Amino acid sequence: MSAYHPLNEEEAIEIARSLEGFFPGSGPLNCREIGDGNLNLVFHISDPASGQSLIMKQALPYAKVVGESWPLTLDRARIESEALQLEGKLAPGLVPQVYLYNPELALTIMEDLSDHVIMRRGLIEGGRYPLFSEHISTFIAQTLFFTSDLGMNQQDKKLNVGRFINPELCKITEDLIFDDPYTDAENNSFEDAIRDEAEALWNDGQLHVEVALLREKFLTQAQALLHGDLHTGSIFITPESTKVIDPEFAYYGPMGFDIGAVIANLLLNYAAREGWDHDDDAVLDYQNYLLETVREVWTKFEAKFRALWDEHGQDRLAKTAPGYKDDYMLRLLRDTIGYAGCKMVRRIVGLAHVADIDRIEDAAVREQAQRAALAIGKSLIKLNRQASSIEQLIQTAQTASAAAKA
Amino acid sequence: MSAYHPLNEEEAIEIARSLEGFFPGSGPLNCREIGDGNLNLVFHISDPASGQSLIMKQALPYAKVVGESWPLTLDRARIESEALQLEGKLAPGLVPQVYLYNPELALTIMEDLSDHVIMRRGLIEGGRYPLFSEHISTFIAQTLFFTSDLGMNQQDKKLNVGRFINPELCKITEDLIFDDPYTDAENNSFEDAIRDEAEALWNDGQLHVEVALLREKFLTQAQALLHGDLHTGSIFITPESTKVIDPEFAYYGPMGFDIGAVIANLLLNYAAREGWDHDDDAVLDYQNYLLETVREVWTKFEAKFRALWDEHGQDRLAKTAPGYKDDYMLRLLRDTIGYAGCKMVRRIVGLAHVADIDRIEDAAVREQAQRAALAIGKSLIKLNRQASSIEQLIQTAQTASAAAKA
Incomplete structure (x- = not known):
């Protein structure tokens, strides 16, 4: 070099x-x-x-x-x-x-994708992307399935695992997402107004167990080649086109981490609007658009992933064992929900925040958004191993967010 | 080269x-x-x-x-x-x-370990090794803990995963243990007398789901550096000394695979004695010795692993999240039971058999041993995700083996 x-x-x-x-x-x-x-x-x-x-x-x-x-x-x-x-x-x-x-x-x-905008900015400005769920569900289904033991030669997959060992970038995730927010870490960054919420995170044993389990999977489960940082700042978008960029965090990890990242960032934008005037129908309408997008991302992903499994499955037993595919998809949903929660929490109390919330100028509105995001994040983390449908995720997010306001 | x-x-x-x-x-x-x-x-x-x-x-x-x-x-x-x-x-x-x-x-x-004997031969000859459970539990606790994310630097561990990627040897395991026995595969090898049992394996959907889940973990879970082939033919022994040899199957996989291998091979020797005359107290006594060894291998392993965790744990959240360690140990036990079962089944109907059973000269006695081993193996595979103690493994093995005789 x-x-x-x-x-x-x-x-x-x-x-x-x-x-x-x-x-x-x-x-x-x-x-x-x-x-x-x-x-x-x-x-x-x-x-x-x-x-x-x-x-x-x-x-x-x-x-x-x-x-x-x-x-x-x-x-x-x-x-x-x-x-x-x-x-x-x-x-x-x-x-x-x-x-x-x-x-x-x-x-x-x-x-050069200068004709696209960064999706985070697009969402902040209230943009709608009718093809996004179609595109991103294709992206995650195709990239996850065909790099996993389900969709590629299982010996070549092992060589891929070696090629994409990425200790330093993984360490950033392990520290900033799966450790710091749950203790009084130096790297944490949050506003004084929500110190009570930060301290609650440090002392919530039930939450810590769930995070420890999700952290363990992030450390050990070489399920598929992940993008590894699939938030709305890593997506260039127009109403017609979606382009995923910046996979420098790529490594072999649990699939739910990528899917959860997409969903978490849609929900962060949802939470950002929680302090707005809800007599304004436009706010509620946009929030509903975001929730509908969350629903579509999962349901389209699931349908595509199942179709790939049926058509291109490489693993004999995975194809023939009765109920195994359903069990696998359920575990993927649960992981997705858990990782989505972790990704929300870290954006409020951890080192790196999101513009959706940080750029809200009114302190009270911003605080409301932060509390909503934390409430959703914590609820999803606690829901993850009990979940059985994407509707539960959506209901949990709505309920937690509303309760944080009351 | x-x-x-x-x-x-x-x-x-x-x-x-x-x-x-x-x-x-x-x-x-x-x-x-x-x-x-x-x-x-x-x-x-x-x-x-x-x-x-x-x-x-x-x-x-x-x-x-x-x-x-x-x-x-x-x-x-x-x-x-x-x-x-x-x-x-x-x-x-x-x-x-x-x-x-x-x-x-x-x-x-x-x-040179010529003063030792291969443990499989020692067991066949009715040898007793009072220090074995102490030694092997130290071996598995130390090697598994200190190569895992629990016991070593988590970034160095990722480099270790890369160093020990071992596609060809893993493929042998994936085929011979986690695929062939559950379908009418060319590589299978079993005696005509137990064709009914082999066919039952090919058609047992409930069993296939459990094997698919264990196979999935073998393919994806980079938990610790395994020996990868820890049967009694890979152990040199005397009453005073235990030496584990031949780790050419070493790779990063689920810890339970190594522990299960030890237990499976003790139980194969147990099953080998099922056709013997049980009015002979010596037979029962030796079988009890084997079961007691199974119990000790797990309980000593568990105690040592927990002590290492407390003293040398590297993962902050794993050390502090309340109940996480118990949950981890329970999952280890369940994996151990599942893998023990898979390792028994493959030794009866798969390509590679064990001398404990194959060298029984009387065909009826040999058949009895094979049926006992299969009954134990299948029961353990079906038990694995429900298990909560090593006593359940032992009782299940005894019950299944007795039922196969009736």
Whole structure:
């Protein structure tokens, strides 16, 4: 890796030009660094003459989060690039196309999606995406099924597990999602107004057992290649198109972690609206849209996953043992609910928050949203092993959120 | 690996001599190849002058089982050697000492245990090993705990998972233990007298679900570094000493698979005696000795594992979440019971049998033993997810075995 150094804009342009046949003319290219500088450099390079453009993402050898900096392997660029290419094969059109991966520079050159918006921003602005549940359910069903022991050669799957061992990025998840929020950890970050809620989390033994079980599965269950960070900030969207980006947290883990991430982030936006004026029908209508999307994500995922199982199942016994598939799907639902809960809780009291809630300007409204999100998150975590349908998740979320308001 | 070739006895002696300081004089060394030639060459090399001796084990690039031959990676020699050395550190004195590992030749030079007997033979001959449960419970508690997320750095553990990915040897287990016995597979091997039992296995949906769940865990649950083949043929023993050998099946899997293997092989010997004359108190007495050993293996393992957890636990939440440890131990017990059952069934109808039963000369007595082993195995598989104590395992085994006789 001796050739590695963080690129400047001139170097980025030079590399872009060397991409054969991409930029047709020899005119000047525009280049902007648009990353947040915490983990990666991201260059947007475009040709005003042809209108062609691309994205160059280069991993930095450290992570910066709220001022702190810690070293991070550049190997995550390989993992991200390989995961993106694999996802592209399994779920065509639902991830950006990769044009080139340069391991020395930890650099991936890929499709520019500037015509899309980040879904989190889209939801904050009240956007509706009628094809989202169709697209994301295809993405998760295809990528999870065909990287699991159910859908691929089981010996090749073991080699895949080795290829996607990702200790440093997993550690971030293990600490920030499955540990810190449940103790008085230095990395926690929450507003004084909800200190009572944070302290309640630290002292809730029943919750700790459920989180410990979900943490254990995250640590040990090599079920499928996960995206690993599938929140609405990792999704580019338009009403017609959905593109999942940034799989640098990819590793072999429990499927429910990815599905739960999608659902948690829809519910965080739901909770964000809990402090709004509910005499306003538009608020309730949008919340219902979000809940309906949650329902559709699961039901469409389940239908697609079951169809793949029937048509492409690789495991003889999994195909023939009576009731095994139903049992498997039930366990997936339960994991999904548990992980969704964990992902909500950490966004309120843990290190990394979400704009859906943090950018609410009115302190009382913001507090209401935080309490609603925590109430939903805790309820889902406690529900997970008892759940038997997606309707239970939705009802639990509504009830918990309403109770937090009373 | 171009230097690789199967060694002859002269070459083996030459390599042994080069082991610094091992054979003091320059007199002639004796060499015998004592392997069964199916997977490995095993040379026993000794110096009549000094009395020193050692074992050289060289992996062959193929496996031969009942005439069939299929290619097998030499990398398993690395896995075996690394597993042996790791086990030696975690459970000192309970595995043969490794003197040298030569990767080019897929060769491990290790301690000669000729003063021990293979435990399977010892049990067949009615030997008693008063320290066995103490030793083996230490071996499994130490090796499983300290290679798991409970007992070691959780990021290093992920690297370990990668180091011990072992697709070819796992495939043997997946096929022969978790698939073939439950369908009319070509590799199955059973006597005509028990065809009714074999066919019953192929058509028992309830059993198939349980086996599918145990198979799923074997495929996905990277809980700890397993020995992977911990039957009584992989244990050298004397009344004072226990040495676990041959971890070439080592990989990260569910802990219960190793514990279950030990218990299954004690119960196979128990079943072997079911056709004997039970008016003979000695038979009953030995069967009771075996059941008592089963009980001790679990109870001592559990006590040691819990003590390690309390003293050396690495996972904050696992240590503090109330009731989590009890839940974990219960799940371990259930897995142990399920895997013990699978390991018994495969030894009666699957490809590889055990001498405890196959070498019974009287056909009726042998059939009785086979039916008893199958009855116990099936009952344990069906019990596994309902079990709550080791006493249930023992009672279920006794009841099932007695019913098979009636």
